Amino acid sequence: MFRAINQMRRFSVDLRRSGKTIAFVPTMGFLHQGHLSLMEKGKSLADRLVVSLFVNPTQFGPNEDLAAYPMDEARDLELTQKAGVDAVFIPDVQHIYPSGYQTVVSLKFLSGHLCGLSRPGHFDGVATVVTKLLGIVRPHLAVFGEKDFQQLAIIRQMVKDLEMDIDIVGAPIVREADGLAMSSRNMYLTGDQRQQATCLFQALTASRQLVKNGESSVEAITRTAASTISAVPETTIDYITICDPQTLEDVSFVSGPVLMAMAVKVGKPRLIDNMMLTP
Amino acid sequence: MFRAINQMRRFSVDLRRSGKTIAFVPTMGFLHQGHLSLMEKGKSLADRLVVSLFVNPTQFGPNEDLAAYPMDEARDLELTQKAGVDAVFIPDVQHIYPSGYQTVVSLKFLSGHLCGLSRPGHFDGVATVVTKLLGIVRPHLAVFGEKDFQQLAIIRQMVKDLEMDIDIVGAPIVREADGLAMSSRNMYLTGDQRQQATCLFQALTASRQLVKNGESSVEAITRTAASTISAVPETTIDYITICDPQTLEDVSFVSGPVLMAMAVKVGKPRLIDNMMLTP
Numbered sequence: 001m002f003r004a005i006n007q008m009r010r011f012s013v014d015l016r017r018s019g020k021t022i023a024f025v026p027t028m029g030f031l032h033q034g035h036l037s038l039m040e041k042g043k044s045l046a047d048r049l050v051v052s053l054f055v056n057p058t059q060f061g062p063n064e065d066l067a068a069y070p071m072d073e074a075r076d077l078e079l080t081q082k083a084g085v086d087a088v089f090i091p092d093v094q095h096i097y098p099s100g101y102q103t104v105v106s107l108k109f110l111s112g113h114l115c116g117l118s119r120p121g122h123f124d125g126v127a128t129v130v131t132k133l134l135g136i137v138r139p140h141l142a143v144f145g146e147k148d149f150q151q152l153a154i155i156r157q158m159v160k161d162l163e164m165d166i167d168i169v170g171a172p173i174v175r176e177a178d179g180l181a182m183s184s185r186n187m188y189l190t191g192d193q194r195q196q197a198t199c200l201f202q203a204l205t206a207s208r209q210l211v212k213n214g215e216s217s218v219e220a221i222t223r224t225a226a227s228t229i230s231a232v233p234e235t236t237i238d239y240i241t242i243c244d245p246q247t248l249e250d251v252s253f254v255s256g257p258v259l260m261a262m263a264v265k266v267g268k269p270r271l272i273d274n275m276m277l278t279p
Numbered sequence: 280m281f282r283a284i285n286q287m288r289r290f291s292v293d294l295r296r297s298g299k300t301i302a303f304v305p306t307m308g309f310l311h312q313g314h315l316s317l318m319e320k321g322k323s324l325a326d327r328l329v330v331s332l333f334v335n336p337t338q339f340g341p342n343e344d345l346a347a348y349p350m351d352e353a354r355d356l357e358l359t360q361k362a363g364v365d366a367v368f369i370p371d372v373q374h375i376y377p378s379g380y381q382t383v384v385s386l387k388f389l390s391g392h393l394c395g396l397s398r399p400g401h402f403d404g405v406a407t408v409v410t411k412l413l414g415i416v417r418p419h420l421a422v423f424g425e426k427d428f429q430q431l432a433i434i435r436q437m438v439k440d441l442e443m444d445i446d447i448v449g450a451p452i453v454r455e456a457d458g459l460a461m462s463s464r465n466m467y468l469t470g471d472q473r474q475q476a477t478c479l480f481q482a483l484t485a486s487r488q489l490v491k492n493g494e495s496s497v498e499a500i501t502r503t504a505a506s507t508i509s510a511v512p513e514t515t516i517d518y519i520t521i522c523d524p525q526t527l528e529d530v531s532f533v534s535g536p537v538l539m540a541m542a543v544k545v546g547k548p549r550l551i552d553n554m555m556l557t558p
Contacts, residue, residue, distance in 0.1 A: 005442065009442075009444065100436070101440055102387040102388045102389065102436065102440065103384065103385070103386050103387075103406075103436065103440035103441055104384070104385050104386075105382065105383070105384050105441075106382070107381050108381040108382075108383065110381065127382075131441050132440075135442035135443055138444075157379070158382050161380055162384075162410050162411055162414050163288075163411050163415045164414055165288065165414065165417075
């Protein structure tokens, strides 16, 4: 386990010199089955696996849950050890953003949709910290979950745009038995809310079925999904969107594979989920 | 000479694998003695030297001289060969900015001074293209001239902020016999303007002498410099600034080493120059 940037860098430089390939899974910690599936994928694709635990302050808005974001380093370290991770990188925030820090990486178009609209600056924070982490760890490939679909699209585009020479690998959403997408934020759901939270998955699968049955009107599909969710107590819809999975731009009609994505508050916690809909 | 990004990358990857160090001098071409001094410095500090020739459109404003920027690839190639450059990288603009390109690297504070004020977006363009070029060439060190003092400060900060693990080396301004700082834009000066253009250097050296003689009022020093320059026909002052050489923030009194920087149009061409003033 490394806390110092230079130690982490040295580990990677030595591995590269010895001809080993490195997979990297950046996380904000409080690991769950979803993270473990990313690690498993990383291990299967490279000689060595590096995981980072870093709750990045710059991707939280002023009214968001940075201070309350769950952390359990000891448990995370145990889980990474069991998962066969070769190095865990836990940098200090003041080493990542020292005094005088001022560089921002932003994406002009992909950030202007979905969560980018309700979380201004969020994806600048994500793109910037991922650029830094990739610069320190210098992996051959990095694995990101499709649950954060927009994040994955942004990192993919950024790595291509900035010529980082790293493969970005997506991994499917991991769900609880009742369909709820795994998330560190699920722990904040009360017992009732935990039941109610399955409405996201239910709305997504119902929409998928509608499209399979021939429905092509995005307005009709999202209206149905919105009423499913609104009928559940304690829910507040942030957005329900059907969009082009490459550009994330809204579509009006479903004429090929599209992405349905949503953000819904269930009580306080804001949950996101998404699914491909294919006619 | 490489025009393809993948070929350039392969060249560097192979060099790194064989344990060789790489120095890099990014240029916009139309090479002069200033560039050659950067190359000489690069050669002295690494096993191999890569030079790029790329007139980057994103660092020119809509009313600037992109279309008129001088180019002479054949002459540049001859000069690099004589200078013992190991590889010249001449990418196509549509490979650097392909369709869908959208990532921007910006620096919040250092860009907000000097040329950043009169050339909005210029340093975003510089920071972004340098990030890309460094990603492709993957040098161990890169050499930038102190004539573009703000650019050097920005690249230094960016490389540190984004953990690029590359040494940024500054090299002193190279001047003509009469003091004019070398620049590709000097070729646009008419015979008269070429004489008049020495006023930047004269104002800088006079200011340096004032400070040596004990003058500490920035207002007094810049007023004197401005009248020296305004007295010369065809000159238009964009700015004359005395600032902290680290932060580029204005200072009011000279109590230690400070940077004096200026941008002056002589006829059409906009020339920049700078000098450290030390009490």
